[in-house]
Amino acid sequence: MxxxxxxxxxxxxxxxxxxxxxxxxxxxxxxxxxxxxxxxxxxxxxxxxxxxxxLTPWQRVQIARHPDRPRTSDYIEAIFTDFIELHGDRAFRDDQSIIGGFARLDGRKVMIIGHQKGRNTKENIARNFGMPHPEGYRKALRLMKLADKFRLPLITFVDTQGAYPGIEAEERGQAVAIAQDLLELSVLEVPVIVAVIGEGGSGGALAIGFGDRIIMLENAYYSVITPEGCASILWDGEGEGRGAEKAAEVLGLHADKLLELGIIDVIVKEPLGGAHHGPASVARGLKKELAKALKDLSSIDPNELVKKRYTRLRNIGYYTEYSGKPSVLDMQS
Missing domain, CATH: 4.10.860 (DNA Excision Repair, Uvrb; Chain A)
Structure with a gap:
């Protein structure tokens, strides 16, 4: 083949x-x-x-989407022990594009939540290509609350091009489900560690993608929108061609740029060609960073942890105000 x-x-x-x-x-x-x-x-x-x-930013996006790239379940198997998966949102159904449950990291009990893509067409259809419906995010919310209740550190794995945008998802409250996840993440009194392992697209990624420490694989991406989505809005008709490549350049979505901006904390190196060329070594590197983050954050008082997380969130992004009159050159540009 x-x-x-x-x-x-x-x-x-x-x-x-x-x-x-x-x-x-x-x-x-x-x-x-x-x-x-x-x-x-x-x-x-x-x-x-x-x-x-x-690699160019667009090529990194392509590698982040490679069908052979390790999924959340692969990292769970390689890094954790005693994983017990929990199902359902207790309201509608079990969304297979979000998986999660109890596990141990080096003997320490933790809660895991992650996007899950399939390995083939049949699996991808069952898991909706890793694009969660509202019930997936409500399942994530249920697990967040369990983590808080039992004082378990929360570790999330981000790998989605975005939340499912279909009418049925909107009818069942997609935006509200994502917003509730973000609200809960902001007030959890336990350490929250995020690992961006593949695609990190839009609010679908952000719903489980913000915490006290954000770790990112070298060829993953994390962005407010996919390059194709950005291109279709800014350069109509170019989404499938040069527009997506151009968007990937200007979005600043790759790990080096995000580290420079202070949005992520650590980059885990990948073998040349991507994580699928050496999944075991990538899992070891990711485990090392997860364990280090867990050790560092566990010593912080819960109230202080929430304050630091809030400050971190407020410090993402900055702007400058210009009080003078615009010049002719400003207006032309």
Whole structure:
């Protein structure tokens, strides 16, 4: 089966396929074929570095969406023990695009909430491609309140292009459900640690994406809107082409920029090509940062924790006021 790849990865994938074909030849051990295999391996190594070393923001968005990228459930399995999943919002149904429950991190009891995408078409349909309905966010709210009740640190995993925008979701109160999650997050008297592991799009991500410490994988993104959504609003008709690429540049959605702005706290490195090229090493790096954040935050008094979280929220974003009269150049720009 042909390996999935984006346009910018295609030359590399084609070389890798040529290499595999050569290795499976009956004459692969002959001197001339072995020499060609060795040459191809060197070329692939060089091209791998050239392809992934200086990714554009749009290419990082594409890697964040890669179908082979580890999901929330993969990190839960790799990092935590004794995970007990909890289901339902106690009002309508169980939304499978949000998963969560009790677990232990290095023996410490915690509560987990995360977006969950599928691995194939069937799973993605069941999980609505990781786009929660209101009942998903109400399930998240229920788990937040349980975390607060039992004094359990809350760890969330963000990986969604956004909340589901369908009419039925709006009819069941999508905006209110997201707002209630944000309100609850702001007053929880337990540590809240966020890990942005893939896509972090719009209010659908923000609903479980704000806390005392925000950790982000190197090729994840976190933005007020997807690049395509931004392009469709600002440059109508360009959403599927150059517009999305341009939007990714101006949105400042990649980890380096968000760290510079103080919106996130830590970047977890990924192997060249993305987390799916070394999921075990990424999980180890993420676990290390989660454990460190948990240790740092657990010593803070609950009231002080809420005050610090509020201050952090208020300090995100800044602006300057211009009191003078606009010049001709200002008006032209």
């Amino acid at each position: 042909r390996k999935f790849s984006y346009d910018f990865e295609r030359p590399l994938v084609e070389l890798e396929e040529q290499l595999e074909q050569l290795k499976h030849l009956e004459s692969a051990e002959k001197a001339d074929i072995a020499e060609e295999i060795a040459y191809l391996e060197k070329q692939i190594e060089k091209l791998h570095i050239r392809t992934y070393e200086n």
